[in-house]
Amino acid sequence: MAREHFTVTLSEIARAGFQDLADARDALTELAERLAQPIAPLLSGLASAADPDAALHRVRQLSEQHRDVLAAIDFDDFARLCVLVGASPALGDFFTRHPARLPEILHEGGAVISADDAREELLRAVSDGDTAEPLVAEAGWIALRTRYRELLAQLMLFDLYAGRDGRAEQVFEAVAESLSGLAAAAIDASLHVARATLAAGASGPVVSPERMDALQLGIIAMGKCGAGELNVVSDVDVIFVVESSNADALDGDALIRLGTRLASEVMRGIHDPAIEPPLWQLDANLRPEGRHGPLVRTLGSMRSYYDRWAKAWEFQALLKARPLAGDLEIAAAFVADTRPLVWTSSSREDFVGSVQRMRERVTEHIADEELDVQLKLGPGGLRDIEFSVQLLQLVHGQYDESLHVAGTLPALRALVDGGYIARSDGDCLASDYCFLRVLEHRLQLRDLRRTALMPTEEHELRVLARATGLAPSAAELHSRWSARKREVRQLHLKIFYAPLLSAVASLPEEELVLGSDAARARLASVGFRDPDGAMRHMAALTRGTSRRAMIQRNLMPVLLQWLSDGTDPDFGLLAFRRVSEANRETPWYLRLLRDGTEAAERLTRVLSNSRYAAELLESIPEAVAWLERDESLQPMQLQTLFDEMRAIASRRAGIDSAAVALRAVHRREVLRLAMGRIVGVIDDVAVAAGLDAAHTALLDALLLSVRGGTAPYGKAPANSESGGEAPPAIELALIGMGRYGGRELGFASDIDLIAVFRAPPDVASDRASREATRLISELRRAVADPRFPVDLDFDLRPEGKNGPLVRSLDAYRAYYARWSVIWEAQALLRARPVAGDARLGADFVSLADEIRYPQHFAEEQVREVRRIKARVEAERLPRGADPKRHLKLGPGGISDVEWLVQLLQLRSGAEHPALRTVSTVAALQAAGEVGLLREDDIEHLLDSWRFASRVRTALKLWTGRSSNSLPTGWNDLAGIAGVLGMSRTHTSELEERWFAVSRRARAVFEREFFGYEDAPRFTVT
Structure with missing residues (x-):
């Protein structure tokens, strides 16, 4: 053949679609010479490949190892070969290993294969040609996998040529059905091999013919194979069901054991490593209990499981179940048994x-x-x-x-x-x-x-x-x-x-037209007081043709319904608009609303039920992401917050910079708690723990910054005070008081503190006092947040507002020894160290114990406590307030419960160690344990204290303002109910509940605190 038949230019190589032109030219020339064929038709065939470089590489391999195979095909077959291995280099590698049927496949040009033909071909492949007996173990696997891939190549050649003609989408259904039939045939063939393997004892003990004949294994297809829409390579999901045709030969546990062996062997034949690689994964994890459940079950066991235990997703999976292989009657019985359950599963609670x-x-x-x-x-x-x-x-x-x-x-x-x-x-x-x-x-x-x-x-x-x-x-x-x-x-x-929209929105399309009377009427009917304002917000959210606007339009009907379920849908929609605009540049936000239905519903609940949380969320809009996971709404642990805030404080150069960053973290954690409480992920106990952690970590880190960054207490750095002289190295500690000290905070609670310092012997007391006062003043300035007020209340210190802001430990000791009055000892009952020098805090507590748990509490001191309480009731109640509605100072309110507990602690704390606790709840329970209060009295007191605390928290969350009175207006009562998860249409029940619990608590208080013997008793029911 003339030399010119073996030459080709780089431009011709490039037009054919090759990437590596020089290597392709050399390889193509070598191929033409080896096959003694002109280059032009070879190049034409390779140009038809999806990846000519990969096709040429596989064709060269075939020519090197199986020249006779290539010599047996014509140029049309060569083009088909290039199309096949150019799209599937892996099939090219396969035919390099097993070339025998390649010319036949190429010549036939590809075809769709029926399930029956595939089964016949594969069963023949795994049978010995001379004896017609099934092959055993790996020999059978290799024969199965080889013939399977030959049939796959035949099918894929058909599919690829359909794609070349622009018909790939049109033939997809037929191709996917053929792949499903091919998979079913492969599993049947593997079962054929598996039975022979067990009978021959090639995989464990020999199974007798009688037992093997009695074993009936039905294989059910799930997923895409069950749907008849299998992929080229995909997990084939199956469920195995066993029965026995001879209970005398095989039944009970023996049936399950042998069925499991057989099913396992079937799976091995498909996907265990062997000389010929696995086909795909045969996956039985959709069976009852998944991978933790038995591999095989009887029909009766299957019925029992799906009747009693199955979850919604399992019925969704069964939607595609069909008999696949093995004993088709048993497989069909399984499908028939479960079919009614599939079609009634949507009636289950929260199915959608x-x-x-x-x-x-x-x-x-x-x-x-x-x-x-x-x-x-x-x-x-x-x-x-x-x-x-x-x-x-x-x-x-x-x-x-x-x-x-x-x-x-x-x-x-x-x-x-x-x-x-x-x-x-x-x-x-x-x-x-x-x-x-x-x-x-x-x-x-x-x-x-x-x-x-x-x-x-x-x-x-x-x-x-x-x-x-x-x-x-x-x-x-x-x-x-x-x-x-x-x-x-x-x-x-x-x-x-759509099912969700039809269930909760039922909003006709014409009612969605912005500006229409129908839309206004619909908004008014579901609770929007300002339909025109709501329409403006909707227009702003959905205007335009952007992807964002389109998604908002799709979501708006259900969002409006959810917002209307809240107490203030108008404010909720306004807040939703602000949060959405703040998250405009965050790609996850709309995805969260669109795909995370629960998160979207939770967001609308937060925004329409809590101004407090909504305003915080506007400043931290990325916190919307927390609503998707319950774990993200749980309070952070104190040590975690300590570590985070201390790290922030150590990286900031000055107190102002550190304070801004620390307050942002504090604000973030308060928002986390507010959202968690409103959506019901956490309760009031978790809120108290979370607020305590957030406040304590903030004070700790700010105190660290005020003291000079990372310098340990007692080694403060130099500053400009006294002409550059270093400030005195004093110890400083903050002592939590009130509900903060008792770890029983709510969102409406003050942060009550007192401050104590201790100076080294060589530092003058007045200089140390000035430094301590400066530090505490700086701390108060640093904690002030213009966006989220955080006020530190030092009014419970000795002498109250008239006393010095901070005292030394010795000064406290001297004061309490000479001047302290009853209320100051009473205030110390909830004192605990919260920040600063731990040793100093412990020393202060030791001092406080001497004052708050006296060895003898005289009767005149009891009378003094009673006198002060009566005076508080008479003088501190706000003018014009209804005492019965005052949650804190009113009859049976928080003050009654806490004063009674504190009187018991003052009188009996020295005698009963269980009473020595800063917690009101723990002290009440301890009083019952030591016999100071009856159990039903404790229940009445706790009911009132907890209910009042919950309502105060709810009021703060609803309005954003602190209040101690149960409101009289319906809207505010409904707001409280909304936060507490109660029905907003039964606000009178809220009032009645308070009047009932406070009346019972007041009766206990009057009897136990004032000694009124005629105070009524109530029995807890």
């Missing part, structure tokens, strides 16, 4: 929500770097279509048998025919589904491995475009894929949340 949350969890588990390239699991991917279709099937299928189909495409057609989806939407979703599945097939075909990640490199995208025939170039393929994703996501939101 559970399905939606499961879809959300799928998205959550995607790595951040994969989220935008996931064909299957990401937003706008295959799962969006599948979940939308399945949800509508399950919701409406209980009434409409036409929806009782397993495949996604048949189900879409049924939903359209039934009027559940608009025909245009259904056609779009069906087309999008086929488009995405073709992409997925080609990606998996390349290396014969499971993947659903779109490539990002231009070369890989170009190969994919050529393999699919879906676009002429890499850029065009990416553009079309992006458009499909957007379309899928929009339709998913429209369809997937």
Whole structure:
């Protein structure tokens, strides 16, 4: 042959689609010479490949190792070979190992394979040609896997040529059905080998023919295989069911053990390592109890599980169940048994929500770097279509048998025919589904491995475009894929949340037209007092054609309904607009609202029920993300906050800079607690612990900054005081008082403190006092937050407001020894160290113990406590306030309970150590244990104290202001009820509850505190 037949130019190589031009030319020349064929037809064949470089490499391998095979094919077959191995280098590698049937496959040109033909071919492959007996163990596996891949190549050749003709989407359904039939045949063939393996004793003990004949194993397909829409490479989900045809030979535990052995052997034949690589994973994790449950069960055991224990997602999975392999009668009986349960599952409580949350969890588990390239699991991917279709099937299928189909495409057609989806939407979703599945097939075909990640490199995208025939170039393929994703996501939101919208919104389309009278009437009817204002906020949120505006429009009906369930939907919508605008640049925000239904509902509950939380959230808009997870709404541990705030304080150069950052962390934690309380994730006990941690960590870190950054107490750095002289190295401690000291804070509680210092012997007391006062004054200045007031109250110090702000420990000791009055000893009952020098704080507590737990509390001292309490009731109640409605100072209120507890502690604390606690609740319980109060009296006191505390917290959350009176207006009462999770239509019950608990508590107080013997007794029921 003339030399010119073996030459080719680089430009010709480039036009054929090669990337590495010089290497391709050399390799092509070598191939032509080896095959004694002209280059031109070889180049033409390679140019038809999706990846000519990969195709040339595999063809060269074949020519080197199996020259006779290539010599047996003509140029048309050579072109088919290039198309096949250019799209699937992995199949090229396979035929390098097993070339025998390659010419036959290429010559036939590819075809769809029926399930019956595939089963016949694979069963023949795993049978000995001479004896027709099944092959055993690995010999059978190799024969199975080899013939399977030959049949797969035949099918893929058909699919690839359909793509070249622009028909890949049209033939997808037939190809997916053929892949499902091929998988069923492979499992049947593996079962054939497995039975022979067990009977021969090649895998464990020999199984007798009688027992083997009695074992009936039905294999049920789930997932895509069950739907008849399997991928090129995918997990094949199955469930194994066993029965015995001869109870005398095999029954009970023996049946389960042998069934498990057989099922395990079937799985090994498909996916255990061997000389010929595994086909795919045979996955039985959709069985009852998942991977923790038994691999096989009897039909009776299956019925029992699904009747009693199965969860919503398990019925969704059963939607695609069909008999697959093995004993088809048993498999069909399983499907028939579970079918009624599938179609009634949507009537279960929160079924729709559970399905939606499961879809959300799928998205959550995607790595951040994969989220935008996931064909299957990401937003706008295959799962969006599948979940939308399945949800509508399950919701409406209980009434409409036409929806009782397993495949996604048949189900879409049924939903359209039934009027559940608009025909245009259904056609779009069906087309999008086929488009995405073709992409997925080609990606998996390349290396014969499971993947659903779109490539990002231009070369890989170009190969994919050529393999699919879906676009002429890499850029065009990416553009079309992006458009499909957007379309899928929009339709998913429209369809997937349709059952939810119909249940909670019921908003006709014409009522959504902004500015219409119907829309105003609808808004007014659901509780908006200013429909025009609400319309303006809606217009601002949904105006335009941006993706953000479109999502807001889709979400708005249900958001409005949720907001209207709150006490103040008008303020809630305004706050929602502000939060949305603050999160405008955060990509996760709308995704959270769109995909995290519970988070969106929680957000509307927070905004429409709590001005306090809403205003805080506007300053920390990213905190919306916490609403998606209960764990994010739990209070942070004190040590964690200590570490965070101390680290911040150590990195800031000055107190002002540190204070701004520390106050932001403190504000963040208070918001976390407020949102957690409003949505019901945490209770008042957790709120108290969280507030205590937030306040304590803030004071600790600020004190550290005030003292000079990271310098330990006692070694303060030099400053400008006294002409550059270092300030005196004093110890300083803060002592929590009141509810703060008792670790029983609510959102309306003050932060009561006293301060104590101790100076070294060589430091003059007046100089040390000035330094301590300076530090405390600086602390008060640093803690003041213009955006979120945090006031430190030092009024419980000796002499109150008239006394010095801070005293030395010795000064406290001298004062208490000579001048202290009863109320000051009483105040010390809840004193505990919270920040500063721990040793000094402990020394102060030791001093306080001597004062607050006296060895003898005389009767005249008891009378003095009673006199002060009477005076407080007479003088401190606000003018014009209704005493019965005052939660703190009114009859049976917080003050009554705490004064009674404190009197018991003063009188008996020395005698009963259990009473030596800073907690009111703990002290009450201790009083019962030592016999000072009756159990029912304790219950009355606790009911009143807790209820009053809850209402004070709710008032603060609702209005953003502290108040100690139960309001009289319906709106505020409804606001309290909304925060507490009570019905807003029964506000009178709130009042009646308070009057009842306070009346009982007052009766106990009068009897036990004042000694009124005729005070009524109540029995707890």
